[in-house]
Amino acid sequence: MADALSADFVVVGSGIIGSLVARKLALAGASVIILEAGPRVTRGELVARFRNSPRRSDWMSPYPPAAWAPHPVYQPEPNNYLMQAGPYPYAAEYIRQVGGTTWHWAAHAWRNLPNDFRVKSLYDVGVDWPMTYEDLEPFYQEAEEIMGVSGAPNTGSPRKRPFPMEPVAEPYAMRRLRERLASDYQVVSNTTARNSRPYDGRPACCGNNSCQPICPIDAQYHGGLAAEAAEGAGARLLPNANVYKLEHEEKGRIAAALYYDPDKASHRVAGKTFIVAANGIESPRLLLVSASDKFPKGLANSSDMVGRNLMDHPSTSLTFDADEDVWLGRGPQSPSSINTMRDGAFRSQHSPYRLDFTNISRVDGATKSLIAAGIYGSELEKRLRFSAAREMNVKNVLEVLPDPEHRITLSSEKDAMGIPKPEAHYAIADYTRRGHERSQQDFRRIAELMGGTNLRFSKDGDFANNQHICGTLSMGSDPKTSVCDQWGRAHDHENLFLASTGVLPTSATCNSTENGLAVALRAVAHMLGQHNTSTAAGEAKT
Template sequence: MSDTITTDVLVIGSGVVGALTARKLALAGRQVLMLEAGPRIQRDDIVTNFRHSARKDDFIAPYPNSKIAPFPDYKPEDNGYLDQAGPKPYKPEYLRVVGGTSWHWAAQAWRLVPNDFRLKSQYGVGRDWPISYDELEPYYYEAELLWGVSGPAEMAKYSPRKEAFPLPPVKKSYLEQRVTERLSPKYELMTNTTGRNSLPYDGRPQCCGNNNCMPICPIDAQYHGGIAADAAEKAGVKLIPQAVVYKLEQDGHGKITAAHYYDWNKVSHRVVAEVFVMAANAIETPKILFLSADAKNPNGLCNNYDQLGRNLMDHPSNSATFYVDEPLWPGRGPMSPSSIQQMRDGDFRSESAAFRIDFSNSSRVAGVTTNAIKEGLTGQELEEAIRFRSSHELSIKNVLEQLPDPNNRTMLSSGKKDALGLPTPSFSYSYDEYVEKGMQHSLSVYADIAKMLGATDVRYSAPGVYSNNQHITGTLAMGFNEKTSVTDRVGKAWEYDNLYMVSTGVMPTVATANSTLTACALGLRTADAILGKI
């Protein structure tokens, strides 16, 4: 027989969004329990794993996967956790560990732009948010203070702000300085806003230029969910790792009454709470709600109108790589330091996806050396090729807006199960003409940038083959009514008075900014709603 645990608030998932939400509730005097499917990890261990890994370009490799709480892994071969229903593959990379996926991120911390909240009314496509930019602005700043976001003041012309960034921007690398100069004034290359310390902040050191922000900052100059989880525990949150939630109970009268989880010994436990907060990611949260199907809810909880898991969005990307006509020596400083913001908004969005252009500062040495050896180069010729290519090669990529499409969705697999016997996630996914038009627009910008930098040997990604960016949104979308969304304007499930969602999944549109800062701001706002402040 399972034991029963009682708490005021149960938070399911310990990623950065859930942890900061839990912390805020605990600081307000609530008794908060947070469950995490995966194990605790330590930064030092992950740094050691990364240093010893033969696959430095595999950002999953340093992190411990498990059969009890598996997460997707594709290298050197697909571990089969996810089920692909097509027509396009969708291969997200996320972690199930204490602190969540932001352990291996780039900590990009852009806000959305105001028109992102009114896409339908402004441009006639997509959908509007049930809240405005101005309503979320103070919560953006609250999240930025917790992260220690650094950024340039001029970013305010894209995303207006009432307070200065907590920290000034990280110093520009040589590559960033030179490319900024050469692309100006046509393109404004701007230092990214990031959860990365440009000065010592909150007991953590400033960035010292290690070029492996992904998969792990070796000194914690970069903010991540592990730091957020630690802060939650210091605030009084009780955290239980290795707790795989597999079912919610409901009372038939609009209340969730309990959650059930398996520990890693496959023993079931039951948690009773007044308030339940779903803080797993935008794939694992719908999975739990689908698994909670009962006689009254045969299609899962929060799914009376078949909205759960639908409108899955990410940021499709491709890239261009070329040799610049001067040495830039990428590899000194952060891996993704700068971007062009100018195409994130405009009237063209009525027909074509908005996008951002990111510039890579990742070291090229390993990649160009491998390719040169494959070409059969040896001796002096090999040495010269490595030196030229590693100092001159530059890679840029786009980050494209994707419109909500109900046919893009996450579901339960009909055939695959994990070691606990739970169905794994399944996806139906594709791109539409809106994305394709944005892709063509960005390719013209690639060509222009390459020309301005005197590029040679320009190589584009394979046509029609796009990567995603692990910015999983839409599957729990907030909206104006229960027939077209899963949650209301504060993240509360339409059908249950005490069930809330804090996740990138509640975002109704994906826009062109990495999604975690917005999700944290929304989570902090949801905490205020739970506390009766909204």
């Protein structure tokens, strides 16, 4: 084993949450080492990969996994890294490289609604959070100012200060939706970490319409920028450092992180405080593979809750042809939505949801469909032009309630580094299915108001995954039913913190990144307090 490194804080994972926590710790004067399993890749390399990819609609194609840091791949063939135990497949996609998965996100940066923190008390479903919206509000603002969030005031979440920026210019298709649906629905601009004007040295969005898989000009914030900010603040980032075990002392304090380099040489990094900041799949996997004689079920797992309560935001959708040309494909890919069903007394009976409109160019998808149907020549040109001009799509974004049986466990199969693969146990509950059924009324009315014809509903029972992984490290006040407290500190280990969307105890209806980031930024002061107390105690002993 190579000589050990050490730091005040050792952060496992360089995604947007881990990197911005590391940045905040480093700015406070602490020494920080970030360990990232995957390689460092530049924006230029990713843009070139996207431009040259034969699978332009496969948003993961610019992000092939490294052999020493595999992640799930489903096209052109599944790589079977995330094993499936059913009964419903959970085809999660994420990226293991410096900066993590937000390299190719839609940049939605919604806050939860105040009632989302009290669904058990209000609606007798799910669980209450161990904090309130008011507790988190300053840290939502902090996250938004770091990322450069643009948004409209009518989000449903109260604010003490305005957004850093006004929304990005409204695409023509979204304007027509807003105008024609106004009798029944309020269509609002999505809240996104995307510049509507130059901000923090980055340009304004210029409408490339490739937000997923890559913003070619960095108008959109992402984890690569967060990792750069962490290094700029003084953190040391080690790429290609696949942590395979957390080592603990006799009393349960974490002593070191062990990682493999690409040649499978083992290295040891010591620290005073450890922060597991991988996603809601890789984080529980690490805790489970770190089992020992003292902790036979894995670290932080005396409650047997590590990996449990896996949640996401499944979607069903409607595609239709409008009665006018709208020409999707200019501006952000996901610019507008309807939010009237995010909260209400109905939550005691069925899932709430957002309705999200796509602005993704229809050319690629329509071309493939027409060619597959044997359409060529002048008829292809005619029908392609019609689809590109008039095809529209709306999807729901449904809440999933926490269920201990929906979980991530360790597979009996191992990856190329000899580490057990993660295995998903997942299902779509009736609560979520009833939300889907209710949303069909909205789908039909939206199509009617747009003069829609040729309505194509997603296949009944077929739920698309939104890659909003949360719940597998749930925070709570009771150590018997949760993994960590409201600060992300593991109940079982005084110097182990979890900074991930995995700590979110419920999923609500909005993308998980800003919520996970705000929770983590709130916890930093507590991390520093724990660190300072420990340091003072050590100095007193000497």
